[in-house]
Amino acid sequence: MHMHPAAEIGMPLDAVDTPALLVDLDALERNIQRMAKAVTQSSVTLRPHAKSHKCPVIALRQMAAGAIGVCCQKVGEAEAMVYGGVPNVLVSNQIVGTGKIARLVALAKQAWVAVCADHPANVQSLNEAAPAFGVRLPVLVESNVGMDRCGVEPGEPVVALAKQIAASPGLRFAGLQAYHGSAQHLREYSKREEAIGLAVAKISQSVELLSRHGLACEMITGAGTGTYRFEAASGVYTELQAGSYIFMDADYAKNLALDGNPTSDFEHSLFVWATVMSRPTKERAVLDAGHKALSIDAGLPWVAGMPDVEYIRAADEHGKLTLRDPNRALELGSKLRLIPGHCDPTVNLYDWFVGYRKDRVEAIWPIAARGASR
Amino acid sequence: MHMHPAAEIGMPLDAVDTPALLVDLDALERNIQRMAKAVTQSSVTLRPHAKSHKCPVIALRQMAAGAIGVCCQKVGEAEAMVYGGVPNVLVSNQIVGTGKIARLVALAKQAWVAVCADHPANVQSLNEAAPAFGVRLPVLVESNVGMDRCGVEPGEPVVALAKQIAASPGLRFAGLQAYHGSAQHLREYSKREEAIGLAVAKISQSVELLSRHGLACEMITGAGTGTYRFEAASGVYTELQAGSYIFMDADYAKNLALDGNPTSDFEHSLFVWATVMSRPTKERAVLDAGHKALSIDAGLPWVAGMPDVEYIRAADEHGKLTLRDPNRALELGSKLRLIPGHCDPTVNLYDWFVGYRKDRVEAIWPIAARGASR
Numbered sequence A, B: 001m002h003m004h005p006a007a008e009i010g011m012p013l014d015a016v017d018t019p020a021l022l023v024d025l026d027a028l029e030r031n032i033q034r035m036a037k038a039v040t041q042s043s044v045t046l047r048p049h050a051k052s053h054k055c056p057v058i059a060l061r062q063m064a065a066g067a068i069g070v071c072c073q074k075v076g077e078a079e080a081m082v083y084g085g086v087p088n089v090l091v092s093n094q095i096v097g098t099g100k101i102a103r104l105v106a107l108a109k110q111a112w113v114a115v116c117a118d119h120p121a122n123v124q125s126l127n128e129a130a131p132a133f134g135v136r137l138p139v140l141v142e143s144n145v146g147m148d149r150c151g152v153e154p155g156e157p158v159v160a161l162a163k164q165i166a167a168s169p170g171l172r173f174a175g176l177q178a179y180h181g182s183a184q185h186l187r188e189y190s191k192r193e194e195a196i197g198l199a200v201a202k203i204s205q206s207v208e209l210l211s212r213h214g215l216a217c218e219m220i221t222g223a224g225t226g227t228y229r230f231e232a233a234s235g236v237y238t239e240l241q242a243g244s245y246i247f248m249d250a251d252y253a254k255n256l257a258l259d260g261n262p263t264s265d266f267e268h269s270l271f272v273w274a275t276v277m278s279r280p281t282k283e284r285a286v287l288d289a290g291h292k293a294l295s296i297d298a299g300l301p302w303v304a305g306m307p308d309v310e311y312i313r314a315a316d317e318h319g320k321l322t323l324r325d326p327n328r329a330l331e332l333g334s335k336l337r338l339i340p341g342h343c344d345p346t347v348n349l350y351d352w353f354v355g356y357r358k359d360r361v362e363a364i365w366p367i368a369a370r371g372a373s374r
Helices: A025-040 A055-064 A076-085 A098-107 A119-133 A156-168 A189-212 A228-232 A344-345 B025-040 B055-066 B074-082 B098-107 B118-135 B158-164 B189-211 B229-232 B345-347
Strands: A020-024 A070-072 A087-096 A113-117 A138-141 A171-177 A218-220 A270-278 A284-287 A309-314 A318-322 A335-339 A353-357 A362-368 B022-023 B070-072 B086-092 B112-117 B136-144 B171-177 B219-222 B269-276 B282-285 B309-314 B319-323 B337-338 B350-355 B360-366
Touching: A025 A055, A025 A156, A025 A228, A025 A353, A025 B118, A025 B269, A055 A076, A055 A362, A070 A076, A070 B309, A076 A098, A076 B025, A087 A218, A087 B269, A098 A270, A119 A138, A119 A156, A119 A171, A138 A156, A138 B055, A156 A189, A171 A309, A189 A218, A189 A228, A270 B086, A270 B112, A284 B319, B025 B055, B025 B229, B025 B350, B055 B070, B055 B074, B055 B360, B070 B074, B074 B086, B074 B098, B074 B309, B086 B219, B098 B112, B098 B118, B112 B118, B118 B136, B118 B158, B118 B171, B136 B158, B158 B171, B189 B219, B189 B229, B189 B282, B269 B345
Parallel strands: A020 A353, A070 A087, A087 A113, A113 A138, A138 A171, A171 A218, B022 B350, B070 B086, B086 B112, B112 B136, B136 B171, B171 B219
Antiparallel strands: A020 A270, A270 A284, A270 A335, A284 A318, A309 A318, A353 A362, B022 B269, B269 B282, B269 B337, B282 B319, B309 B319, B350 B360
């Protein structure tokens, strides 16, 4: 069932039903501008990851501020983006399976769409599917630069797969996918810098080898909100894929900057709006937002603007709060904003963003790729 | 975006796209029959929790096997059940907020709908809303019987709230909500038995006190899949609210029976169908199902039928497997079944159940209350 929105445009924020997924539009816009500025001052371009917002409206705002397109992880996400007007999508992932590959190739006829590969059999499947739609599909080799998930190892394995792509009539070798996921949440600045330094060395080795085989990398793409400064300054990466920067969840806010203080590059703009539904003791309050309303895979949410109130436990539909200040009223029916531990999977639980400015609802945006897991 | 189903009826299971939420219909039906039999042999009735499946089709099958109705946690879930033909719904939770209460009371005109309360202000709001729809709403007092979440304390506080309900012209005092959530996953049989023993003592005390004030409990409702045997045998509870038993997730399967072996009351019937999308090393495979495809709040999934393959890490869209048997092929494109750590929030990620029997798709059921968090 597609849920109706929790709000109407023009409503005061207080009147919005809960749980609802709020976006502070001023904060969102400042985050978009800040990343745009950081990119302008570097030699890279920005291709934000749409897995964070799953919303073409936000993607088009990122492009209006200079982004060259978006990344997606799934064909369903890419379809939502292209159908929503985004002309340029990199599927920064492997797409395996006949049905999915057909959808991918068909989509590449409607917009610029590229994909990643890390296996010869997958390259062969992509090459076999492309002619049916008269498409020559750009394919990047995904290389493992430190997170040990997908990707071929740097050096010779990259060259071997790139050669196969270049020799496939339905495909075009487009460069390298080199995302270092496990570096994003290393808390210390120097650890993140070091991890990306190692990734850059691996990529440089592969690029050098590819070049000796006459294979040029049009794109070398990677980076996230935790490390984008290092990739931007690397001289090797051509694109940044950061996504979470627009929302800035609690997990990313735990990263430390060079000076040892929490990073302050971006502001929290995404919140789960919740109601106090039970008030059993002076120290305990219960919210109507548990882990079906916000993902706890990367930790519990923070209560915005109430450092004396701690969200200590999430059940399916309940969030338990501990109140440390005896003067904190927090009466039954009060509403408050939660900063999710992890923005991406939290967004995936909702059908709509409720965009507000100051304390008035201004926009209700469909989360077009919610649940687009295929 | 409402996703189209991953399958068509009649398809062989192998052809179903991934990730998809599979239900083994034989196993589901056996679980429904087993619980029905356990209840028949006791003096309680069964009111399964629909928060687990969010699907009226399954609710009606439970009722066909003897259940008297269902429980829900949210008004949106109750709406989906009533609109789907379920005539009897207990909202086993507090409903706070004018809009939600109006929806609840209006729904009580269309079916038998009851709700819980644990706060005088909430009882007052319910009482004020009921007349507009000409409804006399049955209200249960939620009592804290050990999990320290919602609910008034046993004894005098229960009586005070019950009296307020009984004195409210728009409401009717219907009994006690006494669910002990934190007892459900105590691994040892004796610990679960002990926890429910304590809950039963608390309820008995409240019932005795209520009786002295001339207040009878038509319903005393609680229990989950981890403890239902104890509530069924308690002589105090009148209803069981177990929900997960139809699916039996990995977390519940870790509970131990009286003989110290894992509990075997029910079978796993719910699976996430996933594809091997990367095969970077002999020991490592990566699936297209991460924590946007299955909830990891209660632990990682198990790989069905492959004890030598371990799901060791979930990212948003990736599941990393370790292969302990060097002879395990698990080629690129292979599909396998994952047993989710926690069924309820996993179901909430999907729009459809793909029901199969042996290896053929037989039913595609809409998850009508997916995302019904309000």
